[in-house]
Amino acid sequence: MGKRFDRVVVVGYGKATGNVLKYIEEQRQAYGYQLEFIEHELHALSITRKICEERGIPYTSMPDKHELAAYLCSIMEKTLIVSASNNFLFPAVCVEKENITIINFHNALLPDYPGRNAPSWVIYQGERQTGITWHYVTAGIDEGNIIIQKRCAIGPEDKAYELTERLMDLACEGFAECFAAVLEERAQTISQGSILGRRMYRSTEVPGNGFFELSEEPEAIYRLLRSVDYGKNDIFPHMQTVVDGVRVEVIRYRKIVPEKKKDEENVIFLPLSGTHLLKIKYRIL
Amino acid sequence: MKEKVLEILEEYCEEALTYDGDSMMEDGIIDSFTVINIVSELEEEFDIEIDAKYVVAENFKNKEAIIGLVERLLEE
Numbered sequence: 001m002g003k004r005f006d007r008v009v010v011v012g013y014g015k016a017t018g019n020v021l022k023y024i025e026e027q028r029q030a031y032g033y034q035l036e037f038i039e040h041e042l043h044a045l046s047i048t049r050k051i052c053e054e055r056g057i058p059y060t061s062m063p064d065k066h067e068l069a070a071y072l073c074s075i076m077e078k079t080l081i082v083s084a085s086n087n088f089l090f091p092a093v094c095v096e097k098e099n100i101t102i103i104n105f106h107n108a109l110l111p112d113y114p115g116r117n118a119p120s121w122v123i124y125q126g127e128r129q130t131g132i133t134w135h136y137v138t139a140g141i142d143e144g145n146i147i148i149q150k151r152c153a154i155g156p157e158d159k160a161y162e163l164t165e166r167l168m169d170l171a172c173e174g175f176a177e178c179f180a181a182v183l184e185e186r187a188q189t190i191s192q193g194s195i196l197g198r199r200m201y202r203s204t205e206v207p208g209n210g211f212f213e214l215s216e217e218p219e220a221i222y223r224l225l226r227s228v229d230y231g232k233n234d235i236f237p238h239m240q241t242v243v244d245g246v247r248v249e250v251i252r253y254r255k256i257v258p259e260k261k262k263d264e265e266n267v268i269f270l271p272l273s274g275t276h277l278l279k280i281k282y283r284i285l
Numbered sequence: 286m287k288e289k290v291l292e293i294l295e296e297y298c299e300e301a302l303t304y305d306g307d308s309m310m311e312d313g314i315i316d317s318f319t320v321i322n323i324v325s326e327l328e329e330e331f332d333i334e335i336d337a338k339y340v341v342a343e344n345f346k347n348k349e350a351i352i353g354l355v356e357r358l359l360e361e
Binding site: 014015043044045046047050161162164165230231232233234251252254264 | 310311316317318320321324325328329332334335336337340341342345
């Protein structure tokens, strides 16, 4: 096999990054590239450092985006950068370097839902399916040519973190299918077509603007709460509403059967379709 | 309380019940998504709030650590 890339650099965090990193390491001998991992966003439960230590992969923690940009721009060898679950925006000066090729995993079916927190937005908008996209990185956000896409259904009970996990698994599957073609520079790509005017989802945007009225359809409230549910990861602020004229924030919620209903302080119950109830525990602000 | 914690672990991560090491995360017994489910169930079952600062690998290194975390939160 020919050696087209001298170096592969993985940037990202989380489960998808860990699995992609393992896959790239397994292919290293066949292709002869150097491999390194850069952790840009640090997470309390991350195990990517452990994976690097176990497999002898050089690991660097680089939380400062300017330092990361400068480091990537300083690379002189022919390099493939794999951006997996990564929120760092590669500067144009880096993207346009001739010796650097960057591919990125986006957790939606581009050209739809570009930007941040796509799993939240697809749930909030009531989509029935979504998926993942691996694409080449250009100077624009999520604009490059598509290398591979994989689809999955969105279930009526899916929470953002559950969908995110499935998308990460799909991302790993897709990566394994396209990595050889990317390395050998023979990947067949598809243009995203005209993307002028498409909505870009910003990190500062929150589904429902972070607020709901109790008079709204309970199913819509449930969908909103599921769409921003990443467990204890504070990607979004707590959703707020008004109970008896008092502003409150949601601490947790759950779909329950009526038999489980009991009087609790700072809890409201809303009827969902069928016989279930939406239990919302709140804190007064 | 302990029995209830073990029931929750059995539902989301049966391997945790027999694991006798000290890093379920690093040993691949649980991942961050399983932790989210376990935290959600513990909060609901014991009507406690587990702040993000407690959701770290140390508090989920094995079943004893999880039980210890719940005990501390119930005492607060």
